[in-house]
Amino acid sequence: GAVVSQHPSRVICKSGTSVKIECRSLDFQATTMFWYRQFPKQSLMLMATSNEGSKATYEQGVEKDKFLINHASLTLSTLTVTSAHPEDSSFYICSAREDRWGNQPQHFGDGTRLSIL
Amino acid sequence: QQQVKQSPQSLIVQKGGISIINCAYENTAFDYFPWYQQFPGKGPALLIAIRPDVSEKKEGRFTISFNKSAKQFSLHIMDSQPGDSATYFCAATNTGRRALTFGSGTRLQVQP
Numbered sequence: 025g026a027v028v029s030q031h032p033s034r035v036i037c038k039s040g041t042s043v044k045i046e047c048r049s050l051d052f053q054a055t056t057m058f059w060y061r062q063f064p065k066q067s068l069m070l071m072a073t074s075n076e077g078s079k080a081t082y083e084q085g086v087e088k089d090k091f092l093i094n095h096a097s098l099t100l101s102t103l104t105v106t107s108a109h110p111e112d113s114s115f116y117i118c119s120a121r122e123d124r125w126g127n128q129p130q131h132f133g134d135g136t137r138l139s140i141l
Numbered sequence: 142q143q144q145v146k147q148s149p150q151s152l153i154v155q156k157g158g159i160s161i162i163n164c165a166y167e168n169t170a171f172d173y174f175p176w177y178q179q180f181p182g183k184g185p186a187l188l189i190a191i192r193p194d195v196s197e198k199k200e201g202r203f204t205i206s207f208n209k210s211a212k213q214f215s216l217h218i219m220d221s222q223p224g225d226s227a228t229y230f231c232a233a234t235n236t237g238r239r240a241l242t243f244g245s246g247t248r249l250q251v252q253p
Binding site for chain 1: 173177185186190
């Protein structure tokens with residue numbers, strides 16, 4: 025089955041640090057990947073849509089200069105949280121859908137727990 | 142119009158019982174309705190999904206019932222097991238948009 029790998033699984037760092045999270049589709053190509061954010065006991069909220077070879081599309085209220093997205097290949101998207109602050113602490117999850125078949129479901133990574141001290 | 146409403150917020154079921162989770166949507170453009178299961182500290186895993194051209198889909202102990210006219214769909218877990226204890230999310234999207242809109246989630250606890 026389709027596998028999405030996300031790395032790292034957990035990050036703890038000081039306020040002001042920039043953190044990069046990687047999302048890889050291991051056995052399929054994904055022109056489009058999605059980044060979600062999930063607070064404790066809450067649902068997943070879409071942050072942005074990552075498009076290979078072009079700019080990401082951000083949801084309303086998400087700062088594009090704060091959350092930098094790069095989708096440099098058909099199997100890798102990265103999310104960089106720049107100058108992170110405690111309010112950025114959250115569970116970040118990526119997803120991808122196989123390009124070949126238009127009706128394929130999205131597959132999710134196991135998430136990255138970001139804790140900013 | 143992008144909202145998906147999910148209920149109940151939490152659910153306690155005895156082992157062997159039936160767990161039922163309901164969702165309602167407003168956007169008639171939605172044409173794909175998946176259900177995801179999430180364990181603590183993990184990403185959501187696809188359980189089962191349905192499209193509006195069928196009213197029911199069954200995979201093992203999991204069944205989706207879909208009512209297009211009422212814009213509602215539900216997940217039924219038959220013979221619920223303690224291992225089913227997790228948070229369940231319904232979601233919806235349309236082929237053009239591709240991103241998922243999630244319901245608020247239901248925390249299911251199956252008691253032995």
